[in-house]
Amino acid sequence: MRALVLTGPGKAEVQEVEPPVAAPGQVVVDVERAGVCGTDMELFTGEMSYLHTGRSWYPLRPGHEWCGRVTDVGEGVDAGWLGRRVTGDTMLGCGHCERCRAGRHHVCAELSEIGISLGRSGALAERLAVPATALHALPDSMDLTLGALVEPGGNALRAVHGAGLRPGERLLILGTGTIGLLAALFARSQGIEVHLLGRDLDGLRLARSLGFTGTWTRPSLPELRWDAVIDASNAPELPALALDLVEPAGRVVYIGLAGTPSTLDTRALLLKDVTAVGILGGSAGLAGTIAAYADGSVDARPLVAATVGLAETADILAGRRPADAGPGPKIHIDPRR
Numbered sequence: 001m002r003a004l005v006l007t008g009p010g011k012a013e014v015q016e017v018e019p020p021v022a023a024p025g026q027v028v029v030d031v032e033r034a035g036v037c038g039t040d041m042e043l044f045t046g047e048m049s050y051l052h053t054g055r056s057w058y059p060l061r062p063g064h065e066w067c068g069r070v071t072d073v074g075e076g077v078d079a080g081w082l083g084r085r086v087t088g089d090t091m092l093g094c095g096h097c098e099r100c101r102a103g104r105h106h107v108c109a110e111l112s113e114i115g116i117s118l119g120r121s122g123a124l125a126e127r128l129a130v131p132a133t134a135l136h137a138l139p140d141s142m143d144l145t146l147g148a149l150v151e152p153g154g155n156a157l158r159a160v161h162g163a164g165l166r167p168g169e170r171l172l173i174l175g176t177g178t179i180g181l182l183a184a185l186f187a188r189s190q191g192i193e194v195h196l197l198g199r200d201l202d203g204l205r206l207a208r209s210l211g212f213t214g215t216w217t218r219p220s221l222p223e224l225r226w227d228a229v230i231d232a233s234n235a236p237e238l239p240a241l242a243l244d245l246v247e248p249a250g251r252v253v254y255i256g257l258a259g260t261p262s263t264l265d266t267r268a269l270l271l272k273d274v275t276a277v278g279i280l281g282g283s284a285g286l287a288g289t290i291a292a293y294a295d296g297s298v299d300a301r302p303l304v305a306a307t308v309g310l311a312e313t314a315d316i317l318a319g320r321r322p323a324d325a326g327p328g329p330k331i332h333i334d335p336r337r
Helices: 038-045 150-163 178-189 201-209 238-245 266-271 283-295 310-317
Strands: 002-008 011-016 026-036 065-073 085-088 127-131 135-137 170-174 193-197 214-216 226-231 246-254 275-278 304-309 330-334
Touching: 002 310, 011 310, 026 085, 026 310, 038 310, 065 127, 065 150, 135 283, 150 178, 150 226, 150 246, 150 283, 170 178, 170 238, 178 193, 178 201, 201 214, 226 238, 238 246, 238 266, 304 310, 310 330
Parallel strands: 170 193, 170 226, 193 214, 226 246, 246 275, 304 330
Antiparallel strands: 002 011, 026 065, 026 127, 026 330, 065 085, 085 135
């Protein structure tokens, strides 16, 4: 089968590789759509921290935002999965430690991540092997674009839950990338008043087209009460800004990752009685994301700018957008093309 392989920093190619086999407890999925994430781009450039700590290494087959149909099941797997459209959890725990048993498998000490760490092959390929325990069924009525947006949606939904707001309360989101916009869509669907802070007016244009009127740059940001702030950016200075802006006794949610360390003054955290929440992975938000997409309360499709074939993925990883791409931050890959 064909698969995208990262062979070194800045090097990616489509190779013919052996197709996966469904081992006991696993299924094989024919991948119908996969998303390119900032993590994939950092793995491509060599900037991803895992490459420096030994959790990831080259050659590497990326891709962790995906949907497809189950075409084979291994020993011990319910045959009812055959033919079903599915997506899956990226975060794979050992399944038997205390954290996994408590539902916190995303922080398992033996965690591996599909398409990211410990040699787990990813979904930028024609087929993918996945533990059946990681599967989430998708309604046949859900299109491929939404199916491949479940994983980032799970992250964004967890961030909104972490903000702990009630309908009518005010949320400020720092960043207008995929996660920031998804968080805005989920928060709005829950009756929360949503505002977004972007780098420039061009970056806020898509947010306005989605119906968000509270779109600001730093100079134009009004002095309002921000009941919670979500930092969905990759700017190292914005975590401190989130803490500075949030209402005393409010909540700050950190889901963005900067390429360099960020500095927070914990005295401000304490003296403002602020709750800080870190979000790693979308595991606990996947089911809720599927439900919101299925009932139409959240439509994330405008976030996808273009869908291209597997051979064009290296260009996307290098930051080159298709000439006919729309304004959305997300590019999807159809491995069958």
